[in-house]
Amino acid sequence: KGERLPSRLISMDTKDSLMVWCVENKKEIFMNDPANELIKYVNSEYVPGEDTESALFVPLIVEEKVVGVITAQSYAKNAYTRYNLEILRSFASYAAVALNNAEAYKNLNSANNIIEAKSKNITDSIKYALNIQRAMLPVDEEIKGFFNDFFVLYKPKDIVSGDFYWFKELNKEECMVAAVDCTGHGVPGAFMSMIGNDLLNQIV
Numbered sequence: 001k002g003e004r005l006p007s008r009l010i011s012m013d014t015k016d017s018l019m020v021w022c023v024e025n026k027k028e029i030f031m032n033d034p035a036n037e038l039i040k041y042v043n044s045e046y047v048p049g050e051d052t053e054s055a056l057f058v059p060l061i062v063e064e065k066v067v068g069v070i071t072a073q074s075y076a077k078n079a080y081t082r083y084n085l086e087i088l089r090s091f092a093s094y095a096a097v098a099l100n101n102a103e104a105y106k107n108l109n110s111a112n113n114i115i116e117a118k119s120k121n122i123t124d125s126i127k128y129a130l131n132i133q134r135a136m137l138p139v140d141e142e143i144k145g146f147f148n149d150f151f152v153l154y155k156p157k158d159i160v161s162g163d164f165y166w167f168k169e170l171n172k173e174e175c176m177v178a179a180v181d182c183t184g185h186g187v188p189g190a191f192m193s194m195i196g197n198d199l200l201n202q203i204v
Helices: 018-025 034-040 080-134 140-146 186-203
Strands: 029-031 054-062 065-074 163-169 177-179
Touching: 018 029, 018 054, 018 065, 029 034, 029 163, 054 080, 065 080, 080 186, 140 163, 177 186
Parallel strands: none
Antiparallel strands: 029 054, 054 065, 163 177
């Protein structure tokens, strides 16, 4: 009648629903005379829509799973032929794949968001570890007392480093300097550098 029917939420417990029958049985419904054909599907006088006289229901199936139902309904008897059913069946096949892909994409986005959040937490933690590692490195003021001209080139491969430089004043005229390369990069190397720094301090 040129009007759009409102959406209806149907519970899977509604046993007199043709939609539910279609989902549970994973089969199509081809009906041109509800008064005589409805009994083949449900034990009820339920009609799909008000004044509906013809109806097609096709399950949307992906990998043996029903992801929805598509229906065409008419107010006229004998409105549909097997050709109409074949068209709806083809459309249902495309729609099922599209819905499944959309769900997969949504899940992928959700997974990506979780991964990004975890990655940020890890990166933030490593950046904080960088502050701890920098705190063990000698400050320029310590070194200036022994060298008139010096520079430090310290460019870690990762955020934290397996390499470090070390300085220790022995007395007013003597000092020890070391450039240390620990095994490993990133977090494992940073642990090694902390141990190496501590051991050098203990030895001296």
